[in-house]
Amino acid sequence: MKKSTEIVGLPIISINDGVEIGSVKSLVVNPEKGSVDFLTIEHEDWQVSVKAIPFKKVIGIGEYAVTVENGNAVIDLNEIPIANALVNKKIRINDTxxxxxxxxxxxxxxxxxxxxxxxxxxxxxxxxxxxxxxxxxxxxxxxxxxxxxxxxxxxxxxxxxxxxxxxxxKPLENAEFEETAPNDLENIKNKQAELLKGKRVTKDIAGISGETLIADGTILTAADIAKAQNEGPSVFVELTMNTQG
Known part of the structure; x- marks a missing residue:
C-alpha cells in the first residue's frame, strides 16, 4: 500500500527497454470504482498530448521507481475517450x-x-x-x-x-495458506526477474560498496538479478536501464 504522494514524482522504468519513460505526474481516480485507473506521465517531449499508463500495466511500485514491462504500456489519453473523460473529471481527493x-x-x-x-x-x-x-x-x-x-x-x-x-x-485464508503464500514484494521481484532473465548487461553494474556486482556482457540469470535486487532499488534500476536483448 502506498500514499498517493509516494507515487507522484517517481520515475517510470521500462524493464524490457532499459529506459526511463518519464515520471508520474498525477493519479487518475475512477470515482465510480474508487480506484486509481491511470498514472499520467510527465515528459519534456510530450507537451501537447497527455500520455498515461493503465494501472493494470504496472509491474511494481517501489520506493525508487514505477516499473512497466515495456514502452507499449504507454497510451495517449486523447485517443481513448473513456480514459480522457476520467482525466477531465479532475478527481483529486487531497485537499477536498x-x-x-x-x-x-x-x-x-x-x-x-x-x-x-x-x-x-x-x-x-x-x-x-x-x-x-x-x-x-x-x-x-x-x-x-x-x-x-x-x-x-x-x-x-x-x-x-x-x-x-x-x-x-488481506483475504480471509487459512493459516497454512498464509504461511506459504508469497508476499506482495516477492511477487514484484519475481515479475521483474522474469522480464530481465536472459538479457545482456551493457555496462559494469556497481554495488553499494562501489565494487563491480555484475560485469558488462553478463547474460543475466536469476541469481544475478537477485544480487541486484538485494543491493537496493538504486542498483536494481541501474541494472534495468543497462540491458539489451
Whole structure:
C-alpha cells in the first residue's frame, strides 16, 4: 500500500527497454470504482498530448521507481475517450472537503492510500479540527471534484492506524495458506526477474560498496538479478536501464 504522494514524482522504468519513460505526474481516480485507473506521465517531449499508463500495466511500485514491462504500456489519453473523460473529471481527493450525506462537514482529506497491486483506494487521511483520522474507503459514498461524501455515521468508523487498512485488505485464508503464500514484494521481484532473465548487461553494474556486482556482457540469470535486487532499488534500476536483448 502506498500514499498517493509516494507515487507522484517517481520515475517510470521500462524493464524490457532499459529506459526511463518519464515520471508520474498525477493519479487518475475512477470515482465510480474508487480506484486509481491511470498514472499520467510527465515528459519534456510530450507537451501537447497527455500520455498515461493503465494501472493494470504496472509491474511494481517501489520506493525508487514505477516499473512497466515495456514502452507499449504507454497510451495517449486523447485517443481513448473513456480514459480522457476520467482525466477531465479532475478527481483529486487531497485537499477536498469531507461531508456526510446529510450535509455535516467532517473535515478535509489530506491524503489517500492506494493498494499498489490493484489500484484500489483503501482509505483517506482526514484532518478533523486539530486531529487527523483515517477513514476506510468503504465509508465513502461519492468521490467528487470538490467534496467527498461519506456515510452519515462515518465519524464512528475512524481508525487510528494505517495497519488497520492493511489487515482489512488481506483475504480471509487459512493459516497454512498464509504461511506459504508469497508476499506482495516477492511477487514484484519475481515479475521483474522474469522480464530481465536472459538479457545482456551493457555496462559494469556497481554495488553499494562501489565494487563491480555484475560485469558488462553478463547474460543475466536469476541469481544475478537477485544480487541486484538485494543491493537496493538504486542498483536494481541501474541494472534495468543497462540491458539489451
Amino acid at each position: 472537503k469531507v461531508m456526510s450525506r446529510k450535509g455535516q462537514l467532517i473535515g478535509e482529506a489530506k491524503e489517500y492510500y492506494v493498494d499498489d497491486e490493484t489500484g484500489n483506494i483503501m482509505g483517506i487521511l482526514v484532518a478533523v479540527k486539530e486531529d487527523e483520522k483515517i477513514l476506510k474507503s468503504g465509508q465513502i459514498l461519492t468521490y467528487g471534484k470538490d467534496i467527498l461524501v461519506v456515510q452519515e455515521d462515518a465519524m464512528n468508523h475512524f481508525i487510528e492506524s494505517v495497519d488497520d487498512l492493511l489487515s482489512e485488505s
